[in-house]
Amino acid sequence: xxxxxVRIIPGLISILATLMIWFVVPVPEGVTSNAWHLLALFVGxxxxxxxxxxxxxxxxxxxxxxxxxxxxxxxxxxxxxKDALSGFSNSLIWLIGIAIIISRxxxxxxxxxxxxxxxxxxxxKKTIGIGYALAISELVIAPVTPSNTARGGGIIHxxxxxxxxxxxxxxxxxxxxxxxxxxxxxxxxxxPITSAMFITATAPNPLIVKLIADATGSDISITWGTWAxxxxxxxxxxxxxxxxxxxxxxxxxxxxxxxxxxYAQSKLVEMGPMSYGEKIMVAVxxxxxxxxxxxxxxxxxxxxxxxxxxxxxxxxxxLLVTGVLSWxxxxxxxxxxxxxxxFSALVMMATYLNKLGLVTWFSxxxxxxxxxxxxxxxxxxxxxxxxxxYVHYFFASTTAHITAMFAAFYAAGLALGAPPLYLGLxxxxxxxxxxxxxxxxxxxxPIIFGSGYVSMENWWVMGFIMSIVNxxxxxxxxxxxxxxxxxx
Amino acid sequence: xxxxxVRIIPGLISILATLMIWFVVPVPEGVTSNAWHLLALFVGxxxxxxxxxxxxxxxxxxxxxxxxxxxxxxxxxxxxxKDALSGFSNSLIWLIGIAIIISRxxxxxxxxxxxxxxxxxxxxKKTIGIGYALAISELVIAPVTPSNTARGGGIIHxxxxxxxxxxxxxxxxxxxxxxxxxxxxxxxxxxPITSAMFITATAPNPLIVKLIADATGSDISITWGTWAxxxxxxxxxxxxxxxxxxxxxxxxxxxxxxxxxxYAQSKLVEMGPMSYGEKIMVAVxxxxxxxxxxxxxxxxxxxxxxxxxxxxxxxxxxLLVTGVLSWxxxxxxxxxxxxxxxFSALVMMATYLNKLGLVTWFSxxxxxxxxxxxxxxxxxxxxxxxxxxYVHYFFASTTAHITAMFAAFYAAGLALGAPPLYLGLxxxxxxxxxxxxxxxxxxxxPIIFGSGYVSMENWWVMGFIMSIVNxxxxxxxxxxxxxxxxxx
Numbered sequence: 010x011x012x013x014x015v016r017i018i019p020g021l022i023s024i025l026a027t028l029m030i031w032f033v034v035p036v037p038e039g040v041t042s043n044a045w046h047l048l049a050l051f052v053g054x055x056x057x058x059x060x061x062x063x064x065x066x067x068x069x070x071x072x073x074x075x076x077x078x079x080x081x082x083x084x085x086x087x088x089x090x091k092d093a094l095s096g097f098s099n100s101l102i103w104l105i106g107i108a109i110i111i112s113r114x115x116x117x118x119x120x121x122x123x124x125x126x127x128x129x130x131x132x133x134k135k136t137i138g139i140g141y142a143l144a145i146s147e148l149v150i151a152p153v154t155p156s157n158t159a160r161g162g163g164i165i166h167x168x169x170x171x172x173x174x175x176x177x178x179x180x181x182x183x184x185x186x187x188x189x190x191x192x193x194x195x196x197x198x199x200x201p202i203t204s205a206m207f208i209t210a211t212a213p214n215p216l217i218v219k220l221i222a223d224a225t226g227s228d229i230s231i232t233w234g235t236w237a238x239x240x241x242x243x244x245x246x247x248x249x250x251x252x253x254x255x256x257x258x259x260x261x262x263x264x265x266x267x268x269x270x271x272y273a274q275s276k277l278v279e280m281g282p283m284s285y286g287e288k289i290m291v292a293v294x295x296x297x298x299x300x301x302x303x304x305x306x307x308x309x310x311x312x313x314x315x316x317x318x319x320x321x322x323x324x325x326x327x328l329l330v331t332g333v334l335s336w337x338x339x340x341x342x343x344x345x346x347x348x349x350x351x352f353s354a355l356v357m358m359a360t361y362l363n364k365l366g367l368v369t370w371f372s373x374x375x376x377x378x379x380x381x382x383x384x385x386x387x388x389x390x391x392x393x394x395x396x397x398x399y400v401h402y403f404f405a406s407t408t409a410h411i412t413a414m415f416a417a418f419y420a421a422g423l424a425l426g427a428p429p430l431y432l433g434l435x436x437x438x439x440x441x442x443x444x445x446x447x448x449x450x451x452x453x454x455p456i457i458f459g460s461g462y463v464s465m466e467n468w469w470v471m472g473f474i475m476s477i478v479n480x481x482x483x484x485x486x487x488x489x490x491x492x493x494x495x496x497x
Numbered sequence: 498x499x500x501x502x503v504r505i506i507p508g509l510i511s512i513l514a515t516l517m518i519w520f521v522v523p524v525p526e527g528v529t530s531n532a533w534h535l536l537a538l539f540v541g542x543x544x545x546x547x548x549x550x551x552x553x554x555x556x557x558x559x560x561x562x563x564x565x566x567x568x569x570x571x572x573x574x575x576x577x578x579k580d581a582l583s584g585f586s587n588s589l590i591w592l593i594g595i596a597i598i599i600s601r602x603x604x605x606x607x608x609x610x611x612x613x614x615x616x617x618x619x620x621x622k623k624t625i626g627i628g629y630a631l632a633i634s635e636l637v638i639a640p641v642t643p644s645n646t647a648r649g650g651g652i653i654h655x656x657x658x659x660x661x662x663x664x665x666x667x668x669x670x671x672x673x674x675x676x677x678x679x680x681x682x683x684x685x686x687x688x689p690i691t692s693a694m695f696i697t698a699t700a701p702n703p704l705i706v707k708l709i710a711d712a713t714g715s716d717i718s719i720t721w722g723t724w725a726x727x728x729x730x731x732x733x734x735x736x737x738x739x740x741x742x743x744x745x746x747x748x749x750x751x752x753x754x755x756x757x758x759x760y761a762q763s764k765l766v767e768m769g770p771m772s773y774g775e776k777i778m779v780a781v782x783x784x785x786x787x788x789x790x791x792x793x794x795x796x797x798x799x800x801x802x803x804x805x806x807x808x809x810x811x812x813x814x815x816l817l818v819t820g821v822l823s824w825x826x827x828x829x830x831x832x833x834x835x836x837x838x839x840f841s842a843l844v845m846m847a848t849y850l851n852k853l854g855l856v857t858w859f860s861x862x863x864x865x866x867x868x869x870x871x872x873x874x875x876x877x878x879x880x881x882x883x884x885x886x887y888v889h890y891f892f893a894s895t896t897a898h899i900t901a902m903f904a905a906f907y908a909a910g911l912a913l914g915a916p917p918l919y920l921g922l923x924x925x926x927x928x929x930x931x932x933x934x935x936x937x938x939x940x941x942x943p944i945i946f947g948s949g950y951v952s953m954e955n956w957w958v959m960g961f962i963m964s965i966v967n968x969x970x971x972x973x974x975x976x977x978x979x980x981x982x983x984x985x
Contacts, residue, residue: 014819077804093810098583098584315566318565319577
């Protein structure tokens with residue numbers, strides 16, 4: 010019942026940043042004042058989130074309130090509230106929320122412990138071995154799970170949590186750093202890389218193929234095989250690096266556990282056969298994987314195509330009907346409601362920044378300025394890719410980012426003389442790898458971040474470091490590999 | 498972990514009803530098969546809700562899943578999930594959710610108890626006196642609160658809950674029937690009546706004025722004064738009846754409390770001066786009332802017009818920034834999340850029944866059939882109004898219902914020779930009074946129902962009884978009154 014709910018200094022900085030952009034910085038030519046004011050609100054919100062002025066969900070409520078009351082997206086009050094609430098019917102939001110709720114079933118039924126012990130009994134000698142086991146699990150299913158959120162957040166993350174809790178590592182008990190912190194970061198940073206490796210590993214990749222074909226008058230038409238081959242070497246190098254880099258930066262307290270495998274095996278024996286609830290959970294996860302991979306549509310034709318989020322709802326329906334989860338379990342899964350609220354607010358703001366033309370304006374500014382610099386194509390490409398990549402600090406979805414910026418940046422690079430396929434593959438990779446940056450960069454981020462193993466500071470530090478590693482590997486190793494393949 | 502989560506018999510009846518409508522009943526001419534199939538899903542859902550096959554929130558998840566997977570609203574899977582989730586960005590949904598969360602502040606700060614004791618100290622001698630005090634409180638603010646949800650659910654309901662809990666009556670302790678059950682029903686059934694009394698007492702009333710003007714070639718243009726005068730007598734009679742009728746049907750256990758007033762006074766003395774949190778709560782409720790009443794816009798012009806839901810968000814923002822509510826308080830307010838989910842699903846289904854043309858088709862069927870019956874206008878009007886009214890069992894919003902059906906039913910009545918102003922005022926009244934029927938009839942319903950004092954059976958029984966009382970008063974007392982006024 011005190012004002013301790015607001016941290017004063019970060020709160021003031023956030024308000025100051027908002028007011029500066031809104032009132033002091035002149036609105037650039039070619040930008041509407043509404044777009045600029047929304048940018049002020051968005052920057053203020055992100056600054057407050059970074060500075061932890063209030064819990065992120067509370068900041069989301071303030072952001073929705075400000076968008077609704079200032080009318081930056083719409084002059085009419087009823088139009089403004091409609092825009093401000095639009096994030097809540099975004100299907101990615103509910104994929105995230107429902108995935109979090111479904112994974113509650115793993116803890117409730119005990120299947121989570123079983124999977125955890127099983128993984129430990131196989132790979133548990135060294136913590137780093139578990140990291141690699143998770144990475145390989147995700148890589149194996151990546152070609153057939155076109156939603157990276159479903160894959161990294163819906164399938165691998167529950168396994169990761171189960172392993173951490175089998176080692177007695179949980180945020181509630183303050184024991185994240187034992188092993189959960191490490192595994193969560195590995196879990197997260199594998200996701201952008203597997204997304205970059207296959208056209209079918211994240212939703213916007215086919216769009217990239219189309220944008221490249223359009224920009225080159227269909228001269229360059231990237232097939233599934235071309236993409237996969239091109240990404241194979243840099244992808245594998247990055248995957249090999251993730252568990253090591255995370256280990257070096259944030260070492261887990263539990264590093265070597267010589268007895269863990271036998272301990273886990275004895276625990277498995279102790280658990281005995283699977284319960285009713287565990288069996289249902291296994292069936293539901295199998296169903297999710299089969300449907301997320303699009304198996305029915307592949308066999309019986311496109312009439313059986315299903316939406317990723319609809320599949321998640323189906324999974325939850327099964328758990329409710331079978332009584333594995335009660336409706337009360339759903340309601341008390343606070344992290345799901347928290348994530349739905351804050352991610353909706355950020356997605357909404359980022360969407361309207363785009364709709365109001367700010368992103369297009371920014372792309373044009375970059376495009377025209379980079380020519381004036383007069384560097385050769387190689388340096389220009391480094392600058393272009395870096396800007397394209399790090400602007401993702403301002404996005405809550407790769408699809409929105411790619412839709413708004415890919416074509417302009419690709420065209421700018423071509424105009425500067427960059428080899429078309431080299432540049433295309435590099436920007437395509439960057440379009441997934443940029444997911445590493447923030448805890449709102451893609452749908453996977455709020456799920457893993459929401460589990461609470463990793464603080465925001467550590468999330469952002471690790472994200473920045475991985476961004477350098479991934480970009481260097483994709484640009485240099487990838488570039489050489491594509492030269493060898495004769496792609497440029 | 499058993500199937501006890503589904504009650505088998507109601508579950509089977511619900512599935513059977515769905516399958517019968519979907520596969521057995523032939524799709525009527527003029528109706529698309531998609532519209533008919535959606536009707537099957539909607540009826541199945543409502544049957545399951547009535548039969549309590551599962552908790553209503555779980556049924557909402559199943560309904561969303563079915564709409565998303567069957568594609569009744571949209572052939573493309575991504576379009577279908579978008580439609581299925583559309584309810585979640587409806588601003589009425591969030592007005593309801595946020596109002597529930599804000600009222601949590603009354604309990605947390607102790608202001609609720611203070612208000613409860615204060616009311617009791619004034620009116621607490623007889624339970625029925627408290628009922629009338631609530632009714633008059635709502636009537637007083639009705640002309641200036643155009644959102645009936647904000648009024649009945651956001652302002653009066655928290656007071657009602659506070660009174661009940663001061664009497665030690667709460668659903669959690671199984672003591673609803675002491676007094677809370679009675680007061681909740683009075684709280685609820687006053688809301689449709691006050692909505693019917695002023696053009697400015699519920700959102701769609703101005704639309705009705707326009708529809709009547711359109712249908713009569715602007716011959717009949719109802720002013721604020723005409724409406725208020727016409728509704729004054731039937732409205733006051735209904736308000737006078739509500740506390741009595743509820744008392745007769747579901748008498749409270751606590752009827753007379755001769756010592757309650759002195760007890761409440763002593764409690765107030767004991768509580769001492771208001772705390773920081775209580776003062777903030779008073780300020781927030783005052784702000785809500787002022788903004789919901791549109792005071793700034795009335796004084797300073799339409800630039801300061803604000804949306805009702807945006808105001809609710811502002812209220813919550815203030816409570817979060819001042820620390821009166823923590824973000825964790827918000828997340829653990831399970832009834833808010835519950836209501837947001839189930840009401841979204843129902844609003845979504847009802848919206849698409851309308852969008853797919855089922856309601857228009859139904860209106861036309863009624864219109865053409867009623868002429869063939871060949872009754873005189875008086876009987877025809879009774880049939881017309883009854884159908885218009887009781888079809889609200891299939892709606893989750895009066896606005897949608899009015900938009901879809903008012904014009905057709907009004908035109909049909911005029912064609913049958915009904916006096917234009919009499920019929921207009923009667924249908925206008927019915928358009929609000931039909932809110933009494935279900936626990937999803939208007940935004941106020943899920944808020945009060947969600948507090949848990951009244952079981953679904955009792956809610957529906959009381960709703961049906963009040964519908965008869967209200968319609969009789971409006972048609973007979975109203976009709977005579979309008980004759981006296983020379984309106985027909």
